Amino acid sequence: MLALVRTELSKQLRRPRTWVALGACALIPIIVAVALKASPPTAQEHGENPFFLLSVNTGLLVPGAALRVMSRLFLIVVVALFAGDAVAGEASSGNLRAVLVRPVGRGRLLAAKLCTAVTLSIAATVTVAVAGLAAGVVAFGFHPLDVLGFHRSEGQLLLALAGGVGYVAWSLMGIIVFAFMISTMTDSSAGATLAAVGLYLTSQILDAISALGSVRNYLPTHKLDAWDGLILGRSVGSDMWQGVLLQVPYIVLGIAFAWWWFRRKDILS
Amino acid sequence: MPPVIELDHISKRFGRVLAVDDLSFTVEQGQVCGLLGPNGAGKTTSLRMLVGLVHPSAGSLRLLDAPVRPGVSTLARVGTMIEHAAFVPYLSGLTNLRLYWEAGGARFADAALDDALAVADLGDAVHRKVKTYSQGMRQRLGIARTLLGRPDVLVLDEPTNGLDPGEMREVRELLRRYAESGATVLLSSHLLSEIEQVCSHVVVMERGRLVTAGTVRDLTAAVGTVYVEVDGDVVAARSTLESLPGVGVVHDEAPGLLVELGTVRRADLVAALVHAGIGVETVVSRRRLEDAFLGLLHEET
Numbered sequence: 001m002l003a004l005v006r007t008e009l010s011k012q013l014r015r016p017r018t019w020v021a022l023g024a025c026a027l028i029p030i031i032v033a034v035a036l037k038a039s040p041p042t043a044q045e046h047g048e049n050p051f052f053l054l055s056v057n058t059g060l061l062v063p064g065a066a067l068r069v070m071s072r073l074f075l076i077v078v079v080a081l082f083a084g085d086a087v088a089g090e091a092s093s094g095n096l097r098a099v100l101v102r103p104v105g106r107g108r109l110l111a112a113k114l115c116t117a118v119t120l121s122i123a124a125t126v127t128v129a130v131a132g133l134a135a136g137v138v139a140f141g142f143h144p145l146d147v148l149g150f151h152r153s154e155g156q157l158l159l160a161l162a163g164g165v166g167y168v169a170w171s172l173m174g175i176i177v178f179a180f181m182i183s184t185m186t187d188s189s190a191g192a193t194l195a196a197v198g199l200y201l202t203s204q205i206l207d208a209i210s211a212l213g214s215v216r217n218y219l220p221t222h223k224l225d226a227w228d229g230l231i232l233g234r235s236v237g238s239d240m241w242q243g244v245l246l247q248v249p250y251i252v253l254g255i256a257f258a259w260w261w262f263r264r265k266d267i268l269s
Numbered sequence: 270m271p272p273v274i275e276l277d278h279i280s281k282r283f284g285r286v287l288a289v290d291d292l293s294f295t296v297e298q299g300q301v302c303g304l305l306g307p308n309g310a311g312k313t314t315s316l317r318m319l320v321g322l323v324h325p326s327a328g329s330l331r332l333l334d335a336p337v338r339p340g341v342s343t344l345a346r347v348g349t350m351i352e353h354a355a356f357v358p359y360l361s362g363l364t365n366l367r368l369y370w371e372a373g374g375a376r377f378a379d380a381a382l383d384d385a386l387a388v389a390d391l392g393d394a395v396h397r398k399v400k401t402y403s404q405g406m407r408q409r410l411g412i413a414r415t416l417l418g419r420p421d422v423l424v425l426d427e428p429t430n431g432l433d434p435g436e437m438r439e440v441r442e443l444l445r446r447y448a449e450s451g452a453t454v455l456l457s458s459h460l461l462s463e464i465e466q467v468c469s470h471v472v473v474m475e476r477g478r479l480v481t482a483g484t485v486r487d488l489t490a491a492v493g494t495v496y497v498e499v500d501g502d503v504v505a506a507r508s509t510l511e512s513l514p515g516v517g518v519v520h521d522e523a524p525g526l527l528v529e530l531g532t533v534r535r536a537d538l539v540a541a542l543v544h545a546g547i548g549v550e551t552v553v554s555r556r557r558l559e560d561a562f563l564g565l566l567h568e569e570t
Contacts, residue, residue, distance in 0.1 A: 007372045015359055094355030098414075101320045101349035102373040105340035263339070266283075267322040 004104065004112035012082075012116055021078050025124045028074065029066035029132030036062065037139040050232060055136065058143040060157040062136025063129040064164060064231045070128050071168050071224060076200045077193070079121035079172050083179035084192030086113040087262070091187040091269045106263050114180055114255070121176050125169040129161060152233060160230040167227040167240055174220040174247045175200050177254035184262040187269045217242075220250050271334045273298050273422055273453040274319065279328030281314050281477075288314045290477040291328070296455055296470065301448045303464035303485075304457035305562060306474035312457040313352060315474070316426050319455070320349045333421065345373060348420035350428060354411020358400035362391055362410050365399055370417050380417040388443060389413035404431035412440060423447060425456040429463060441467045461562055473562060495535060498525035500548030509545045510538065525551065 012018050033055075041052045051065035087110070090096040099109065145152040152160070179196030186192055203221040206212060216222055223243030229235065272295035281289040289311040296302040304312045317323040319330055321339040330337040333346055356365045370380045386395060389409045391402075399407065408431045415423060423444070429437040444467050448454050458464055464471055464485070471488055473480040481488070499506040507526055510519050516538070517529030528538065535552060542549050 003371055003374045007368050010368060011357055011360070014364070093358070094353065095357055097317075097322055097351055098355050098369060099372055100322055100339065101344060101347070101351070102369070103340055103342045103344040104372055108340070264324065266324060267317070 001108055001112065004108055005115050008112045008116040009119065012120060018082075018120065021081060022120075022124060022127050025070070025075070025078060025127040026131035028070055029063060029128055030135040032066045032069065032132065033059075033062050033135035033139040036065070051228070054145065054147060054232075056140060057147055058145050058154075058157065059136030059138070059140035060133070060142065060154060060161065061145065061231065062140065063132030063161055064228065066132035067125070067128050067164060067168055068225065068228060071172075073200075075124060075128065075168070075172065076175055077197055078124045079117075079176050080179040080193045080196035080200075081189075082120040082124070083114075083117040083176040084183050084194075084196055085189035086117045086180055087183040088186050088192050089183075089189040091267070092189065094269055096269065097267050100267055107259060110184070110259060110262050114177075114258075117176060117180055118173070121172055122169045125165055125172070129165045133161070150233065152231075157231060163230050164227040167230075167243065168224075170247060171221075171224050171227075171243055174250035174254070177251050177258070178220075181254045181258040181261075184258045184265065218246070220246065222246060270298065272296060272331070273300075273333060274302075274455055275331040276315065276319070277329045277331070279315070279318060279325045279330060281311070281318060281323060282326045288477050289318070289325075292474070292477070292479050293328075294472045294479060294482045296453055298453050299448055299451055300470050301444060301454040301456070301468045302470040302472060303468035304455060304472050304474065305461070305464055306457075306480075308459075309476070310474040311477040312474055313426055314477075316349075316351055316424055316455070316457060320344065320347065320351070320424055322351065345375075345418060346421045347424060348415030348418060348422070349424045350411045350415050351424075351426045353404075353430065354407045354414070356399040356407065356410065359398055361397055362389070362395040362399055362402070362406075365410070366414055366417060369414055375418075381419045382417065384419075385413040385416045388416060405433060405436060408432055409436065412443075421452055423452060423454045423456070425454070427458055428456055429458070429460065437463070494527060494529050495538070496522065496525055496527055496551065496553050497538070497542075497549065498551040499542060500550050502547065505545065506542060506547050509541055509547065513538065513541050 036052065036055050040056045051061055051068055055061040055065050087096065090099070100106065142154060144154050145157060175196050178199055179192050182192040182195045183189065200221060203219040207216050207219050207222055223239055223246055226239035226243045229239070274296035276295070277293055279289060279292050280287065292311070292315060304315065306312050314323060318325050319332060319337060321337050321341060321344065333343045335341060335343045356362070357368070360368070366380070366382070366385065367377045370377050389395065389412075391406060391410065394402070394406065399410070402410070408428070412425070412428055415425065429440050432440060441463065444454050444456070456467070468485055470483065471485050472482045497506070497510075503524070503526065507519050507521070510516055510526065510528055513533060515532035517531040519529075520527040530538065539549050539552060
């Protein structure tokens, strides 16, 4: 199993597209920091996203600002790409059959590919935070947050940031597993990626329709932003816990179906 | 000794299409068996089922005396190339070989790399990205990849696709040498001449069904056509044979003649030549595999 994971990871890490995606994940937070430095935001402009407003006080909030913005779409596309290409990409090139004519169980191969997709997706999320942190510290310094009597030390901010990164990475798992599941069912990696992005957008749209009532609580993106209170000092334990649990059925059902489908699939490409 | 490859009444249905219909044949150790049939005959589907890529709808398959299922451990003793040789395009040829080998949990140091690279004959290009390779280079690397594990069985689908005549000859010689060393080879090909030159046995398929199976020699030994070599004037011999009632077409095939016997017996043909004062050196059955193949398909339809 470890050999398979190493092989899969080795393939992905030698792929230019992986580095382009991770590079973009690093570049956007830098652009955010530069933009905030060049044109400090006003309360009117960013009333709904306090990260931007407060970032000028300490660089430790810039990664939060970048993560909040990028988890709305860009990170979704990146992780959907990693997961959507995992099986379908190799199937379309014919390389999947070259692997499966070896004594490699399909379940093991699937697990190795999912591990690789998840690892790269976590790496993308961490990259956003690390690049944002570096750019933020350069632009606004390494300070505690002291605004209108609200105080958060550097350690508290870093800890909250780590918690936010972990939460976002976990919250993307439903999308990752969905893209991966579709990837086992098609030879088109673009199709699997678009299906996952489509699921995310649909979930976001439905989440905005308040008439749907409690149904919205079960949408995979419903609690995606629950983590930001960690940094801003709000009580978020219940929301985040619900957000964590919300992903579980999507992950379990998605993996179970992918496994069931792939074991029965005829490799014809 | 049980057969190395055994297909027992296998069928494969894709929706309404019956791609393989109740196919049975065996391949014994050391045989080079050719799988022959027109496009859509079910050759590739049969090979895919043999190595666990496709699940049969009915029947059973055994490989090296073990049931076939996806990822079964006996696949470690099988070198397989199905359709075109596929690689990760942005990796070098050598890295592709390494990752392919290590995916099976084996150490690359244990692979027969030198032998494989000799077959691939890529020189320094083995360090270049595969996407820069010609089709022939990919195909050679694909054949090399099947040999990494010194397999007991080779399953090859159109192995000489994209190769030039010199490379095709090298592959044919490689397969012959490999079989002589005790390995078993099952290959499909559209090239009848290739099957004829390489294979000891042949399985003919059409529309998913078995048409016939046996040795190439048996299949081509029918008496329909004979090759005649004479001691004397070949032009006169041709003229004599063409004037003999019941003889079909007479072709030149230097240094002799290829004669379609029609209703004439071989003995009558010899008698006619001797009567015309032409000495007969050789008369042998000379039905080419192509004739046999097309004849079989014609009978089927």
